[in-house]
Amino acid sequence: MWANHRLLLPVFLLMLVVFVSCIALSTRASIETADKGSAADPKLADGLAAWEQVYSVLTSPRCINCHTATTYPQQGDDRHRHFANVIRGPAGKGVPGLNCVSCHQSENADSTGVPGGSNWHLAPLSMRWQDTNDRPLSSGAVCRALVDRSRNNGLNASGLLKHHEEEPLVLWAWNPGRRPDGTMRTLPPLTHAEFIAATRTWVDAGTPCPRAR
Protein backbone atom coordinates (compact mmCIF):
# COMPACT_ATOMS: atom_id res chain seq x y z
CA MET A 1 0.00 0.00 0.00
CA TRP A 2 2.70 2.42 1.11
CA ALA A 3 4.83 1.39 -1.95
CA ASN A 4 1.94 2.32 -4.26
CA HIS A 5 1.72 5.74 -2.64
CA ARG A 6 5.45 6.29 -3.18
CA LEU A 7 4.94 5.68 -6.93
CA LEU A 8 1.97 8.04 -7.18
CA LEU A 9 3.92 11.30 -6.73
CA PRO A 10 6.45 10.78 -9.58
CA VAL A 11 3.68 9.65 -11.90
CA PHE A 12 1.64 12.76 -11.01
CA LEU A 13 4.62 15.07 -11.58
CA LEU A 14 5.36 13.42 -14.92
CA MET A 15 1.78 13.92 -16.05
CA LEU A 16 1.89 17.56 -14.92
CA VAL A 17 5.07 18.22 -16.93
CA VAL A 18 3.55 16.60 -20.03
CA PHE A 19 0.35 18.64 -19.62
CA VAL A 20 2.15 21.96 -19.18
CA SER A 21 4.43 21.22 -22.14
CA CYS A 22 1.44 20.46 -24.34
CA ILE A 23 -0.26 23.70 -23.36
CA ALA A 24 2.90 25.71 -24.04
CA LEU A 25 3.53 24.11 -27.41
CA SER A 26 -0.10 24.57 -28.37
CA THR A 27 -0.03 28.29 -27.48
CA ARG A 28 3.21 28.89 -29.35
CA ALA A 29 1.87 27.08 -32.37
CA SER A 30 -1.23 29.26 -32.45
CA ILE A 31 0.84 32.47 -32.19
CA GLU A 32 3.13 31.34 -35.01
CA THR A 33 0.10 30.46 -37.10
CA ALA A 34 -1.32 33.99 -36.61
CA ASP A 35 1.96 35.66 -37.54
CA LYS A 36 2.48 33.43 -40.54
CA GLY A 37 -1.12 34.05 -41.50
CA SER A 38 -0.51 37.83 -41.45
CA ALA A 39 2.63 37.59 -43.47
CA ALA A 40 1.16 35.06 -45.84
CA ASP A 41 -1.95 37.17 -46.56
CA PRO A 42 -0.86 38.89 -49.78
CA LYS A 43 -3.46 41.64 -49.51
CA LEU A 44 -2.36 42.50 -45.99
CA ALA A 45 1.29 42.36 -46.94
CA ASP A 46 0.64 44.59 -49.94
CA GLY A 47 -1.32 46.96 -47.70
CA LEU A 48 1.49 47.24 -45.19
CA ALA A 49 4.04 47.76 -47.97
CA ALA A 50 1.83 50.42 -49.52
CA TRP A 51 1.49 52.12 -46.14
CA GLU A 52 5.26 52.45 -45.90
CA GLN A 53 5.18 54.30 -49.24
CA VAL A 54 2.43 56.57 -47.94
CA TYR A 55 4.45 57.14 -44.77
CA SER A 56 7.49 58.17 -46.82
CA VAL A 57 5.42 60.96 -48.34
CA LEU A 58 3.71 62.05 -45.13
CA THR A 59 7.05 62.44 -43.39
CA SER A 60 8.67 64.36 -46.25
CA PRO A 61 9.26 68.04 -45.47
CA ARG A 62 6.52 69.29 -47.82
CA CYS A 63 3.96 67.47 -45.67
CA ILE A 64 5.34 67.08 -42.16
CA ASN A 65 6.49 70.70 -41.81
CA CYS A 66 2.88 71.62 -41.09
CA HIS A 67 2.09 68.55 -38.96
CA THR A 68 4.10 69.63 -35.96
CA ALA A 69 3.46 68.90 -32.28
CA THR A 70 4.68 72.31 -31.23
CA THR A 71 3.46 75.91 -31.26
CA TYR A 72 5.18 76.64 -34.55
CA PRO A 73 5.37 75.42 -38.13
CA GLN A 74 8.59 74.35 -39.77
CA GLN A 75 10.09 75.23 -43.12
CA GLY A 76 12.77 74.02 -45.48
CA ASP A 77 14.12 70.57 -46.21
CA ASP A 78 16.00 70.69 -42.92
CA ARG A 79 12.63 71.32 -41.22
CA HIS A 80 13.85 74.26 -39.17
CA ARG A 81 11.53 76.41 -37.09
CA HIS A 82 9.55 78.94 -39.14
CA PHE A 83 11.19 82.33 -39.04
CA ALA A 84 9.67 85.69 -37.98
CA ASN A 85 8.31 84.32 -34.68
CA VAL A 86 5.36 82.74 -36.45
CA ILE A 87 3.22 80.68 -34.07
CA ARG A 88 0.39 78.19 -34.42
CA GLY A 89 -2.41 80.23 -32.83
CA PRO A 90 -5.69 78.82 -31.54
CA ALA A 91 -6.93 77.57 -34.93
CA GLY A 92 -3.62 76.71 -36.57
CA LYS A 93 -3.74 79.89 -38.65
CA GLY A 94 -1.43 82.14 -36.66
CA VAL A 95 -2.62 85.09 -34.58
CA PRO A 96 -4.08 88.51 -35.47
CA GLY A 97 -1.29 90.59 -36.95
CA LEU A 98 0.71 87.48 -37.78
CA ASN A 99 -1.59 85.08 -39.56
CA CYS A 100 -0.41 82.43 -42.00
CA VAL A 101 -2.17 84.40 -44.73
CA SER A 102 -0.24 87.51 -43.77
CA CYS A 103 2.32 86.12 -46.23
CA HIS A 104 0.95 82.88 -47.72
CA GLN A 105 -1.55 83.78 -50.42
CA SER A 106 -3.91 81.57 -52.42
CA GLU A 107 -1.11 80.36 -54.68
CA ASN A 108 2.67 80.29 -54.78
CA ALA A 109 4.40 83.64 -55.12
CA ASP A 110 7.42 82.54 -57.10
CA SER A 111 8.70 86.08 -57.57
CA THR A 112 9.14 86.44 -53.82
CA GLY A 113 9.66 82.78 -52.92
CA VAL A 114 6.70 82.50 -50.58
CA PRO A 115 4.66 79.31 -51.00
CA GLY A 116 0.90 79.60 -51.11
CA GLY A 117 -2.29 77.61 -51.40
CA SER A 118 -5.92 77.72 -50.50
CA ASN A 119 -6.53 78.27 -46.78
CA TRP A 120 -2.90 77.96 -45.73
CA HIS A 121 -2.78 76.62 -42.17
CA LEU A 122 -1.22 74.08 -39.83
CA ALA A 123 -2.70 70.63 -39.35
CA PRO A 124 -4.43 70.33 -35.96
CA LEU A 125 -2.42 68.95 -33.07
CA SER A 126 -4.51 65.77 -33.19
CA MET A 127 -2.84 65.13 -36.55
CA ARG A 128 0.70 65.79 -35.39
CA TRP A 129 3.20 63.43 -36.99
CA GLN A 130 6.14 64.55 -34.88
CA ASP A 131 7.03 64.58 -31.22
CA THR A 132 7.64 67.78 -29.32
CA ASN A 133 11.34 67.56 -30.19
CA ASP A 134 10.44 67.74 -33.89
CA ARG A 135 11.29 64.09 -34.53
CA PRO A 136 8.91 62.25 -36.89
CA LEU A 137 6.73 59.65 -35.18
CA SER A 138 7.16 56.00 -36.11
CA SER A 139 5.38 54.49 -39.07
CA GLY A 140 2.94 52.70 -36.78
CA ALA A 141 2.18 55.80 -34.73
CA VAL A 142 1.48 57.96 -37.79
CA CYS A 143 -0.66 55.18 -39.27
CA ARG A 144 -2.74 54.88 -36.12
CA ALA A 145 -3.18 58.65 -35.96
CA LEU A 146 -4.30 58.72 -39.58
CA VAL A 147 -7.00 56.06 -39.17
CA ASP A 148 -8.30 57.28 -35.80
CA ARG A 149 -11.53 59.06 -36.67
CA SER A 150 -11.50 60.87 -33.35
CA ARG A 151 -8.27 62.54 -34.49
CA ASN A 152 -8.59 62.77 -38.27
CA ASN A 153 -11.66 64.97 -38.57
CA GLY A 154 -13.93 61.95 -38.84
CA LEU A 155 -12.52 60.57 -42.10
CA ASN A 156 -13.15 56.92 -42.91
CA ALA A 157 -10.87 54.99 -45.27
CA SER A 158 -12.48 56.31 -48.45
CA GLY A 159 -12.44 59.79 -46.93
CA LEU A 160 -8.69 59.49 -46.39
CA LEU A 161 -8.22 58.48 -50.01
CA LYS A 162 -10.33 61.41 -51.18
CA HIS A 163 -8.34 63.73 -48.89
CA HIS A 164 -5.11 62.58 -50.51
CA GLU A 165 -6.62 62.90 -53.96
CA GLU A 166 -8.25 66.32 -53.69
CA GLU A 167 -7.26 68.41 -50.66
CA PRO A 168 -5.61 71.56 -52.06
CA LEU A 169 -2.85 71.68 -49.46
CA VAL A 170 -2.05 68.01 -50.10
CA LEU A 171 -1.86 68.72 -53.83
CA TRP A 172 0.37 71.72 -53.10
CA ALA A 173 3.14 69.31 -52.04
CA TRP A 174 3.59 68.41 -55.71
CA ASN A 175 3.49 72.04 -56.79
CA PRO A 176 5.48 73.73 -54.03
CA GLY A 177 6.88 76.56 -56.09
CA ARG A 178 10.24 78.23 -55.91
CA ARG A 179 12.41 79.12 -52.97
CA PRO A 180 13.44 82.75 -52.49
CA ASP A 181 16.68 81.95 -54.33
CA GLY A 182 14.68 80.86 -57.37
CA THR A 183 15.36 77.13 -57.14
CA MET A 184 12.48 74.67 -57.04
CA ARG A 185 11.39 73.24 -53.71
CA THR A 186 12.04 69.54 -53.23
CA LEU A 187 9.13 67.26 -54.06
CA PRO A 188 7.89 64.30 -51.99
CA PRO A 189 9.59 60.96 -52.78
CA LEU A 190 6.62 59.66 -54.83
CA THR A 191 4.63 61.29 -57.61
CA HIS A 192 1.08 62.20 -56.68
CA ALA A 193 -0.18 59.34 -58.86
CA GLU A 194 2.09 56.88 -57.05
CA PHE A 195 0.99 58.32 -53.71
CA ILE A 196 -2.67 57.81 -54.60
CA ALA A 197 -2.03 54.29 -55.87
CA ALA A 198 -0.27 53.43 -52.62
CA THR A 199 -3.05 54.98 -50.56
CA ARG A 200 -5.65 53.03 -52.53
CA THR A 201 -3.78 49.74 -52.00
CA TRP A 202 -3.51 50.49 -48.29
CA VAL A 203 -7.21 51.39 -48.08
CA ASP A 204 -8.26 48.28 -50.04
CA ALA A 205 -6.27 46.17 -47.60
CA GLY A 206 -8.24 47.64 -44.69
CA THR A 207 -5.78 50.41 -43.70
CA PRO A 208 -3.47 48.04 -41.79
CA CYS A 209 -0.90 49.60 -39.48
CA PRO A 210 2.52 48.23 -38.54
CA ARG A 211 2.49 46.64 -35.09
CA ALA A 212 5.65 48.29 -33.84
CA ARG A 213 5.04 51.45 -31.84
Added chain:
Amino acid sequence: MATYQLNVNGQSRQVNVDPSTPLLWVLREELKMTGTKYGCGISACGACTVHVDGIATRSCVVPVSLVGDRPIVTIEGIGTDAVGRVVQEAWIEKDVVQCGYCQSGQIMSAVALLKATPKPTDMNIEESMGGNLCRCATYVRIREAIKSAAEQMK
Protein backbone atom coordinates in the same frame (compact mmCIF):
# COMPACT_ATOMS: atom_id res chain seq x y z
CA MET B 1 3.01 94.25 -67.82
CA ALA B 2 -0.62 94.12 -66.77
CA THR B 3 -3.20 96.58 -65.56
CA TYR B 4 -4.69 96.21 -62.09
CA GLN B 5 -7.52 98.09 -60.47
CA LEU B 6 -6.70 98.27 -56.78
CA ASN B 7 -8.89 99.45 -53.92
CA VAL B 8 -6.51 101.43 -51.72
CA ASN B 9 -7.85 103.25 -48.68
CA GLY B 10 -11.30 103.25 -50.21
CA GLN B 11 -10.20 104.67 -53.52
CA SER B 12 -9.92 102.85 -56.81
CA ARG B 13 -6.39 103.12 -58.18
CA GLN B 14 -5.19 101.78 -61.51
CA VAL B 15 -1.64 100.60 -62.00
CA ASN B 16 0.18 99.08 -64.94
CA VAL B 17 2.97 96.88 -63.62
CA ASP B 18 4.60 93.49 -63.97
CA PRO B 19 2.32 90.90 -62.28
CA SER B 20 5.16 89.72 -60.08
CA THR B 21 5.73 93.17 -58.56
CA PRO B 22 5.31 93.08 -54.79
CA LEU B 23 2.43 95.16 -53.49
CA LEU B 24 4.91 97.22 -51.45
CA TRP B 25 6.58 98.54 -54.59
CA VAL B 26 3.26 99.27 -56.22
CA LEU B 27 2.28 101.37 -53.21
CA ARG B 28 5.59 103.16 -52.91
CA GLU B 29 6.76 103.54 -56.50
CA GLU B 30 3.55 103.61 -58.52
CA LEU B 31 1.13 105.25 -56.10
CA LYS B 32 3.77 107.29 -54.24
CA MET B 33 2.40 106.21 -50.87
CA THR B 34 5.66 106.00 -48.98
CA GLY B 35 4.27 105.59 -45.48
CA THR B 36 4.65 101.83 -45.83
CA LYS B 37 8.32 100.97 -45.44
CA TYR B 38 10.75 98.55 -47.02
CA GLY B 39 12.63 96.79 -44.25
CA CYS B 40 13.94 93.33 -45.02
CA GLY B 41 12.10 92.41 -48.21
CA ILE B 42 11.52 88.84 -47.00
CA SER B 43 8.59 89.34 -44.59
CA ALA B 44 10.84 88.96 -41.59
CA CYS B 45 10.56 92.40 -40.01
CA GLY B 46 7.00 93.68 -40.49
CA ALA B 47 7.89 97.20 -41.64
CA CYS B 48 5.86 96.72 -44.83
CA THR B 49 2.63 95.63 -43.08
CA VAL B 50 -0.63 96.81 -44.62
CA HIS B 51 -4.15 95.43 -44.31
CA VAL B 52 -5.55 93.36 -47.18
CA ASP B 53 -9.19 92.53 -46.64
CA GLY B 54 -8.66 93.33 -42.97
CA ILE B 55 -5.73 90.95 -42.56
CA ALA B 56 -2.34 92.35 -41.59
CA THR B 57 -0.29 91.48 -44.66
CA ARG B 58 3.40 91.67 -45.49
CA SER B 59 3.26 93.70 -48.67
CA CYS B 60 6.89 93.00 -49.60
CA VAL B 61 6.18 89.36 -50.45
CA VAL B 62 2.71 89.59 -51.99
CA PRO B 63 2.76 89.96 -55.78
CA VAL B 64 0.20 92.47 -56.96
CA SER B 65 -1.32 89.78 -59.17
CA LEU B 66 -2.53 87.93 -56.05
CA VAL B 67 -4.27 90.89 -54.42
CA GLY B 68 -7.36 90.78 -56.61
CA ASP B 69 -10.23 93.01 -55.58
CA ARG B 70 -9.54 92.77 -51.87
CA PRO B 71 -9.48 96.18 -50.20
CA ILE B 72 -6.09 97.49 -49.12
CA VAL B 73 -5.60 99.83 -46.17
CA THR B 74 -2.24 101.48 -45.56
CA ILE B 75 -0.86 103.67 -42.81
CA GLU B 76 -2.08 106.67 -44.81
CA GLY B 77 -5.66 105.44 -44.45
CA ILE B 78 -5.76 103.70 -41.08
CA GLY B 79 -6.58 106.95 -39.23
CA THR B 80 -10.06 107.00 -40.75
CA ASP B 81 -10.80 103.72 -38.98
CA ALA B 82 -12.10 104.00 -35.40
CA VAL B 83 -9.59 101.55 -33.97
CA GLY B 84 -6.83 102.94 -36.15
CA ARG B 85 -7.45 106.45 -34.87
CA VAL B 86 -7.36 105.32 -31.24
CA VAL B 87 -4.11 103.44 -31.83
CA GLN B 88 -2.46 106.43 -33.50
CA GLU B 89 -3.52 108.66 -30.60
CA ALA B 90 -2.11 106.15 -28.11
CA TRP B 91 1.15 106.08 -30.06
CA ILE B 92 1.38 109.85 -29.67
CA GLU B 93 0.31 109.79 -26.03
CA LYS B 94 2.97 107.22 -25.12
CA ASP B 95 5.58 108.84 -27.35
CA VAL B 96 6.34 105.43 -28.80
CA VAL B 97 8.38 106.45 -31.80
CA GLN B 98 12.14 106.78 -31.78
CA CYS B 99 13.53 106.68 -35.32
CA GLY B 100 10.09 105.74 -36.60
CA TYR B 101 11.06 103.56 -39.53
CA CYS B 102 9.20 100.45 -38.35
CA GLN B 103 6.27 102.26 -36.77
CA SER B 104 3.82 102.22 -39.64
CA GLY B 105 4.10 98.44 -39.67
CA GLN B 106 3.84 98.32 -35.88
CA ILE B 107 0.63 100.36 -35.95
CA MET B 108 -0.93 98.25 -38.70
CA SER B 109 -0.22 95.07 -36.75
CA ALA B 110 -1.47 96.62 -33.50
CA VAL B 111 -4.74 97.63 -35.17
CA ALA B 112 -5.20 94.09 -36.50
CA LEU B 113 -4.59 92.74 -33.00
CA LEU B 114 -7.04 95.10 -31.33
CA LYS B 115 -9.77 94.54 -33.91
CA ALA B 116 -9.62 90.79 -33.20
CA THR B 117 -8.74 91.00 -29.51
CA PRO B 118 -10.01 94.23 -27.93
CA LYS B 119 -8.60 93.32 -24.52
CA PRO B 120 -5.24 91.77 -25.29
CA THR B 121 -3.10 90.17 -22.62
CA ASP B 122 0.65 90.59 -22.52
CA MET B 123 0.88 87.19 -24.21
CA ASN B 124 -1.52 88.28 -26.97
CA ILE B 125 0.62 91.36 -27.58
CA GLU B 126 3.86 89.39 -27.64
CA GLU B 127 2.46 86.80 -30.05
CA SER B 128 0.82 89.25 -32.43
CA MET B 129 3.60 91.82 -32.43
CA GLY B 130 6.42 89.25 -32.38
CA GLY B 131 6.91 89.54 -36.12
CA ASN B 132 7.41 93.32 -36.06
CA LEU B 133 10.99 94.23 -35.29
CA CYS B 134 12.13 97.57 -33.90
CA ARG B 135 15.87 98.20 -33.95
CA CYS B 136 15.39 101.12 -31.55
CA ALA B 137 13.77 98.60 -29.18
CA THR B 138 10.64 100.61 -28.45
CA TYR B 139 8.87 97.41 -27.50
CA VAL B 140 7.97 98.51 -23.98
CA ARG B 141 6.29 101.68 -25.21
CA ILE B 142 4.55 99.75 -27.99
CA ARG B 143 3.05 97.45 -25.37
CA GLU B 144 1.98 100.43 -23.24
CA ALA B 145 0.39 102.12 -26.24
CA ILE B 146 -1.56 99.00 -27.20
CA LYS B 147 -2.85 98.68 -23.65
CA SER B 148 -3.74 102.36 -23.59
CA ALA B 149 -5.60 102.02 -26.88
CA ALA B 150 -7.46 99.00 -25.51
CA GLU B 151 -8.51 101.10 -22.51
CA GLN B 152 -9.72 103.88 -24.80
CA MET B 153 -11.77 101.40 -26.82
CA LYS B 154 -13.86 100.29 -23.80
